[in-house]
Amino acid sequence: MQRTASARWHGGIKDGQGTISTQTGVLKDAPYGFASRFEGGPGTNPEELIGAAHAGCFTMAFSLFLTNAGFKADSIETRSTVTLDKVGEGFSITACDLDMTAKIPGIDQANFEKLATAAKENCPLSKLFANNAKITLKAALVS
Template sequence: MKRNATAVWHGSLKEGFGQLSTQSTTLTNTQYSFKSRFEEGVGTNPEELIAAAHAGCFTMQLSAYISEAGYVIESIETQCEINLVESTIVTSHLTVHAKINAISNDSFQEFVTKASKSCPVSKLLNAAITSTATLI
C-alpha cells in the first residue's frame, strides 16, 4: 500500500503560506503557514497532522487487538499531543478513553501498551511515546 500527500509553499518561512492536499482529497489545498504552526493562525500544521495520524493509527491497532481477544468495543477515543521542542518532536502522548464490554482494566492496559508500541505510526516516530488510558 502506498499513500501520498502534496505540500506547496509560496514565499519566505514567516511571511509565506502553503497548501496541503492528500491523495484521498480529504485535504484539498488546506491552508498552512508559519502562524498556523507556531502562533495562532488559521489552518493546520505538520505537527497537528502527525497527531491526527498517530491517534488514528493507534486507535485502529488497539481496536484490532481488543476485537481479536473477543471483546465488544462500544467506543475508543484517543487524543494525541505532539510536543515540538527546538525543531524536534520529542514526545507523542496518547490519552485514551474507551468503553469496552467485560474487559478488565489490566487487560485493557496491556492492549494499550502493545498498540502504542506496534502501530505503524508509533514505529515511525523517533520520540518518546507515552499514554494514559481510562476504561469507562
Template sequence: MAIRTATALWQGNLTEGSGTIRTGKGGLEGNYSFKSRFEEGEGTNPEELIGAAHAGCFSMFLSKVIADSGYTPESVDTTANVHLEKTDAGQTVTRIDLETVGSVPGVDEAEFVKMAENAKANCPISRLLAPGAEITLTARLA
C-alpha cells in the same frame, strides 16, 4: 503494498508565505503558515497531521487488539498531543502524548491498559515515530 500520497504547496518565504496541505484521495485539506505552525495562528501544521495520523493508527490498532482478545470494542477515542520543541538540532518533535478512552464491554481497566500498551508499541505509526520521539500513553475506560 499500499502507497499513500499527500501533497504540500508552499508559496513565499518562511515567515510571510503560506501553503496548502492535501491528502491524496482528498479526505483532508488544510491551509498552513508560519503562524499556524510556530505561533497560534489559524490553519493546520505538519505536527497536527502527524498527531492525526498517530491517533488514527493507534485507535484502529487498539480496536484490532481488543477484537483479537475476544472482546467487541464499541469505541476507541484517542488524542495525540505532539510536542514541537527547539533543540540544539533545531525544531524537533520530541514527544507525543497519546490519551485514549475506550468503551469495551467486559474488559476491566488493567486489561484495557495492557491492550493499549500493546497498540502503542506495535501500531505502524508508533513504530515509525518511536525511534525519534518519546511516546507516552494514558489509557482508561469510558
C-alpha cells in the same frame, strides 16, 4: 500499500503561505504557514496532522488487539498531543502523548492495560516515532 499527500509553498518562511492536500481529498489545499505552525494562527500545521494520524493509527491498532483477544469496543476515543521543540539549530518532535478513553464490555483492567500498551508499541506511527520521540499513553476504561 502506498498513500500520497502533497504540499505547496510560496514565499519566505515567515511571509510565505502553503497548502497541503491528500490523495483522498480529505484535505484539499488546506492552508498552512509560519503563523499556523508557531503562533497559533489560522490554518493547519504538520504537527497537528501527525497528531491526527497517530490518534487514528493507535485507535485502529487497539481495536485490532481487542478483536484478536475476543473483545469489541462500544467506543474508543483518542487524542494525540505532539510536541515540537527547538533542538540545536532546528526543531524536532520530542513527544507524542496519547490520551485514550474506551468503553469495552466484558474486559478487565489488566487486559485493558495490556492490550492498550501493545497497541501503543505496535501501531505503525508509534514505531515510526519510537527512536526519536517519547511516546506516552494515558488510558482510561469507562463503564
